[in-house]
Amino acid sequence: MRWIRCFLLIVSLVVLQTALFTSLRVFDTGPDLLLVATIAVAYERGAEAGAVFGFVGGLAIDCFLSSPLGVSALTFALVGYGVGVFQSGLIRSSRWMAPVLGGIGGLVGGMVWVLIAALAGQEDLFVAGTLRTLVIAAGYDALVAFLIFPFARWACGDHDLAHR
Amino acid sequence: MAVYRRESRRRPIIALIVITSLALISLDRGGNGAIATVRHAARDAIAPVQGVVQDAFHPVSNVFDGVTKVDGLEAENAKLRSRVSTLEGKLSRERGVGEEYSQLARLLDIPDVEDVTGVVARVIGGPAGNFERTLTLNKGTSQGVVVGMPIVAGDGLVGKVTDASRTRATVTLIDNPGLGVGVRTEQSREQAVTQGRSGDKLLRLSFIGNPRTKIAEGELVFTAGVEGAAYPPDVPVARVVKIDRQRGELDPDIFVEPLVDLDKLVFVKALRWPPRTSSPAGDTGTGS
Numbered sequence: 001m002r003w004i005r006c007f008l009l010i011v012s013l014v015v016l017q018t019a020l021f022t023s024l025r026v027f028d029t030g031p032d033l034l035l036v037a038t039i040a041v042a043y044e045r046g047a048e049a050g051a052v053f054g055f056v057g058g059l060a061i062d063c064f065l066s067s068p069l070g071v072s073a074l075t076f077a078l079v080g081y082g083v084g085v086f087q088s089g090l091i092r093s094s095r096w097m098a099p100v101l102g103g104i105g106g107l108v109g110g111m112v113w114v115l116i117a118a119l120a121g122q123e124d125l126f127v128a129g130t131l132r133t134l135v136i137a138a139g140y141d142a143l144v145a146f147l148i149f150p151f152a153r154w155a156c157g158d159h160d161l162a163h164r
Numbered sequence: 165m166a167v168y169r170r171e172s173r174r175r176p177i178i179a180l181i182v183i184t185s186l187a188l189i190s191l192d193r194g195g196n197g198a199i200a201t202v203r204h205a206a207r208d209a210i211a212p213v214q215g216v217v218q219d220a221f222h223p224v225s226n227v228f229d230g231v232t233k234v235d236g237l238e239a240e241n242a243k244l245r246s247r248v249s250t251l252e253g254k255l256s257r258e259r260g261v262g263e264e265y266s267q268l269a270r271l272l273d274i275p276d277v278e279d280v281t282g283v284v285a286r287v288i289g290g291p292a293g294n295f296e297r298t299l300t301l302n303k304g305t306s307q308g309v310v311v312g313m314p315i316v317a318g319d320g321l322v323g324k325v326t327d328a329s330r331t332r333a334t335v336t337l338i339d340n341p342g343l344g345v346g347v348r349t350e351q352s353r354e355q356a357v358t359q360g361r362s363g364d365k366l367l368r369l370s371f372i373g374n375p376r377t378k379i380a381e382g383e384l385v386f387t388a389g390v391e392g393a394a395y396p397p398d399v400p401v402a403r404v405v406k407i408d409r410q411r412g413e414l415d416p417d418i419f420v421e422p423l424v425d426l427d428k429l430v431f432v433k434a435l436r437w438p439p440r441t442s443s444p445a446g447d448t449g450t451g452s
Contacts, residue, residue: 010208014210014211014213015213015217016217018210018214018289018292018300019213019214019215019217019218019221019289019294020221020224020225022215022289022290022292022300023218023225023228023289023290024223024224024225024228025290028427029294030294031356032294048177051177051178051181052177052181055181055184055185058361059188061293062227063202063203063207064206064207064292065238065291065292065293065295065296066293066296066298066326066327066334066336067293067295068188068189068192068193069189069191069199069202069203070185070186070187070188070189070192071185071189072188073181073184073185073188074181074182074185074186074189077178077181077182077185078182081178098325099365107240110294113295114295114343116239117295120189120193122195122295122341122342123341123342124341124342124360125295125341125362127361127362127363127364128361128363129361129363129364130295130362130363132363133294133295133362133363137294156267
């Protein structure tokens with residue numbers, strides 16, 4: 001059941017990313033919905049779940065990007081793993097955790113994506129304009145985290161303390 | 165004990181994910197057909213749902229645009245009125261010259277962009293990511309839009325089709341880093357290549373044939389149309405807006421602005437180029 005909900009979450013976010021948020025851009029920049037969802041899943045369920053969700057979600061959005069297939073998959077998996085490893089030390093009850101994680105995770109994830117994409121042959125990414133785009137995207141990610149974290153919590157189902 | 169089991173299980177999983185991702189990247193870079201098939205299937209599968217979502221949220225997009233772009237509208241309106249009156253004057257002056265050229269072109273059987281047929285398509289989406297400049301069209305291979313077709317709008321060149329599934333096509337815009345367009349300048353007819361830059365709407369004019377050629381601000385650049393080119397000749401591309409001579413007179417940095425507003429396209433035309441009477445040109449991936 002949990003896997004079905006995660007699958008539905010991924011499909012929904014891919015549709016929103018490609019159909020809605022291509023129009024809702026701020027300074028020509030949009031949020032990375034699946035990256036934020038990966039961070040949310042890693043926060044809820046730990047490193048392993050974060051890595052797997054990030055890999056599948058990244059693969060899904062890679063189908064709609066012109067960058068090589070696997071760049072987002074690898075990026076989101078690494079970010080999900082990293083957030084999952086460190087999440088045990090985080091405050092659980094703060095309502096600001098979602099935007100803080102979404103923003104910082106979005107910025108770090110964006111940087112990792114640029115690095116991997118450059119290694120995979122994407123041209124001209126190490127310019128000043130890229131840093132500006134990363135910062136704006138991170139801010140947007142922090143904003144959408146308010147909406148995505150509850151859905152990710154629903155998709156993850158009940159907490160299983162044995163998995164932490 | 166539980167902690168040790170968790171850690172030992174995580175490492176193989178993350179290792180497997182990393183290896184699989186690297187393998188996929190390598191395969192896609194190598195042009196693997198199976199990966200392209202998967203991509204096209206995903207795009208075609210999700211296309212009907214995308215259409216419903218876009219229609220449902222169209223009012224939201226309009227409100228969002230109205231809020232985020234209102235400041236620029238008045239200035240743009242004034243700029244456009246000025247350009248229209250300048251162009252109307254130029255059109256009148258060039259009518260005589262244009263007619264003579266048309267007669268000569270017909271006599272010499274020179275192909276012209278006006279003679280090229282194509283497929284009109286609607287722009288239904290922008291880039292899904294933040295580091296690419298692409299558009300999605302509502303037509304694909306089943307409606308005659310194939311990879312390599314040049315894309316034009318009323319004012320000039322837009323880009324090139326770089327991916328096409330059965331019902332959707334992806335256009336890479338001329339300001340996308342990595343897509344160069346072979347051009348010639350208006351006055352001196354010097355050949356060069358435009359290059360997009362990440363996070364910047366201006367294109368750099370590079371590989372200028374003769375760096376000592378005087379190129380002035382305001383000058384237009386058109387597609388060069390050399391033999392085997394990916395684009396028809398003489399399609400307007402951009403206007404020179406900045407010349408930076410910090411590195412010296414012989415090596416200026418010349419920046420051009422696309423004539424087409426690439427963020428406000430609704431309808432575009434995919435050209436069947438080269439015309440079917442000649443053999444198709446190879447797609448070099450960087451234009452010419």
